[in-house]
Amino acid sequence: MDTLGRHLLVEYFGCNPRILDDEATVESGLVEAAHAANTTPLRTVTHRFAPHGVTGVVIIAESHLSIHTWPEAGYASVDFFTCGKSDPLPAKDVLLSRLQATHCEWVEIKRGLDPQGKGAMSSMRWTTPQLEHGADPAAE
């Protein structure tokens, strides 16, 4: 694997609670997101909590994607960690749509080793998380 990684941390708000609580839908959305990022899914594991909430992880050849959902809050916390030539940004957009989120906030963290062999995270600059709005379901 390439030692330089891109790690998107995404918080989805205003999601459809029924979707967030449906293990199969969450899993298929995450796998679709993996393909959108141009990554190769290798293993998938999910867990549904009682009384509600789903965790899902897709191990990809380029690192991993993960999701934790809180249907009662309409909220999901997602990580897209990719390496090499994959691009996590389209994955973010897939879940914005699939979770029917009103908006999301996200940051990208540099992981791994830069071309000089130094820790990439240490040299990055933090920016305020970016805000993105979902499509208005009433307009679709």
Place this chain on the structure above:
Amino acid sequence: MDTLGRHLLVEYFGCNPRILDDEATVESGLVEAAHAANTTPLRTVTHRFAPHGVTGVVIIAESHLSIHTWPEAGYASVDFFTCGKSDPLPAKDVLLSRLQATHCEWVEIKRGLDPQGKGAMSSMRWTTPQLEHGADPAAE
């Protein structure tokens, strides 16, 4: 689950390449880290890459832990994402020792919803990653 999460992003450097390439040892270290964080492991999944490198994920009742290793670079990229009363900091220290890392760099990201129901990540301040040194194996 508590909707307020603590997410440690940790980069381990100078690790023992043999340990980083041993799927069983990586898995047991991650599970030990989960216990050190006072979390409850629910599911574990690992994958060994050819010619080298291991990915491991432990789904915990409080979110997840993940690791990706690059034995050829003596480097591992780890996430400790916990919620509730668990504490990811001791987990970081467990792997610093278990991977025989010379040092690690880490940051803590606030995830989820703060007590006012707003995105916690947006209100946090980024700090330069913290540096921690491992024990000198020669001194042990």
